[in-house]
Amino acid sequence: MSDAMADPVSDQRDPTPYDALLLLSFGGPEGPDDVVPFLENVTRGRGIPKERLKEVGQHYFLFGGVSPINDQNRALLAALRKDFADAGLDLPVYWGNRNWAPYLTDTLREMVADGHRRIAVLATSAYASYSGCRQYRENLADALATLEAEGRPLPRVDKLRHYFNHPGFVRPMVEGVLTSLAKLDESVRAGAHLAFTTHSIPTSAADASGPAGEHGEGGAYVRQHLDVARLVADAVRDETGVEHPWELVYQSRSGAPHIPWLEPDICDHLEAVHAAGAPAVVMVPIGFVSDHMEVLYDLDTEATAKAAELGLPVRRSATVGDDPRFAAAVRDLVLERAAAERGAAVERCALGALGASHDLCPAGCCPARTARPAAAGADSPYA
Known part of the structure; x- marks a missing residue:
């Protein structure tokens, strides 16, 4: 492999202004009794009958009603924490899901209670699309709205850029x-x-x-x-x-x-x-x-x-999963964004013809069929 594919993780170790990282994922059932409630979460608002959801859930029932995604996120969470610790990066890492426990809102509530106010967010989706980006941002906005209604301090959340070509x-x-x-x-x-x-x-x-x-x-x-x-x-x-x-x-x-x-x-x-x-x-x-x-x-x-x-x-072939090089790439993305937020010149790491993706999703990016508030973008209602 050429030098262009070498890991260029930044030597900087300053995550300021961020005081935590949120690993944000899709979630999945962890037993047969979870399958239909999980699918109800995924399809909420679409009016899909429960009997149809049971049919859709057969894929999960073939594997004992358990999706592997939560265990894989636990492994990635451990890999990120190990990489950060080994690199001397003092940044706690939390995990929340859109559709199953640990739920995003509960995790953000915990992070606020722990005193975190500026949170970098890594979504377990590497590419641009409504379901792979904006929907995550809509879920962040929903969670922030819940915290606001509860009278809790609102953190600022910044979604890290697309990393498909890192x-x-x-x-x-x-x-x-x-x-x-x-x-x-x-x-x-x-x-x-x-x-x-x-x-x-x-x-x-x-x-x-x-x-x-x-x-x-x-x-x-x-x-x-x-x-x-x-x-x-x-x-x-x-x-x-x-x-x-x-x-x-x-x-x-x-x-x-x-x-x-x-x-x-x-x-x-x-x-x-x-x-x-x-x-x-x-x-x-x-x-x-x-x-x-x-x-x-x-x-x-x-x-x-x-x-x-x-x-x-x-x-x-294998997916990336909790590969240590992916964990190091996440560290690189956090430090890159942190430096940019501090106003420093940043050399962004990306391969291929498209270059590094944007930090802040612009208005009109991956639009929804029905407009909804979305955090961590130029059109965010939360600064």
């Missing part, structure tokens, strides 16, 4: 692909295709993702994923000497069938490349920080079964 996020994925290729039989390895996967979203949401100037076909969401896919594919070529064909594909589609979503689906893609003569495929979940339910079911279960039906050898 070396600490990209490099572990490169190594995951190399490991997966090595596990394929040598007779099919060189011809293996790379299927970079991410969550499908409605095409209308993709087209409106990112700042208004980036709206258009696929928006920032598709462009950012394509940039990461190129980075990983190029790095694999540089290290193996083999140019593997690749494509960005999608998974986990939901919603009404008449609404267009991003395609092709991973299972359709496997059928297509098999028909075209691909000897093997490595599925690379670049759109996911950890191996949560949509990775375990949609890739490890459903797509792997489709490949077996086709007689197509497949491997699924």
Whole structure:
């Protein structure tokens, strides 16, 4: 790997003005009795009947009603705390979820009680989109509104920038692909295709993702994923000497069938490349920080079964998870933002063609279908 992929974590150790970091994630059920209440939280306001939620919850019931995401967040929380301590960064790290315990509002209430007033926020979503960014900001605004109604002091929350092209996020994925290729039989390895996967979203949401100037076909969401896919594919070529064909594909589609979503689906893609003569495929979940339910079911279960039906050898590469390089990247993002907030000149670390993302989401960035207050952006009602 070239020097451009080396970890450039800042030598600075001053998190001022921040006095805490919040790890903000999606949440997931931790037992069979949690599944339907969790899905009710996720779909609140959409009027979906409980019987339909039980059908949707079958993916969770296949795994004992437990989503792996909470344990993975516990591991990431421990990795962040260890990295910060080892680096001499005195910044406490908390964890809150949008849809399950520990709930975001409860965690912010705890942070305020502990005296924290300026909080950096890391969302476990690396890319721009309504569901991957603005919805997190809306949940932050809802939590702050609750604290305000309770008469509690309001902290300022700043969401850290998108980190899809940070070396600490990209490099572990490169190594995951190399490991997966090595596990394929040598007779099919060189011809293996790379299927970079991410969550499908409605095409209308993709087209409106990112700042208004980036709206258009696929928006920032598709462009950012394509940039990461190129980075990983190029790095694999540089290290193996083999140019593997690749494509960005999608998974986990939901919603009404008449609404267009991003395609092709991973299972359709496997059928297509098999028909075209691909000897093997490595599925690379670049759109996911950890191996949560949509990775375990949609890739490890459903797509792997489709490949077996086709007689197509497949491997699924690892997500970043609690990799120490990702923890170090988070430290870098915190210190970078802290320096920028202090007015210092900042060299932002980013690979690929798109450069570093914005710190502050501008008005009109990843708009919602129905306008709602969102914190940590130019249009935030909370300074």
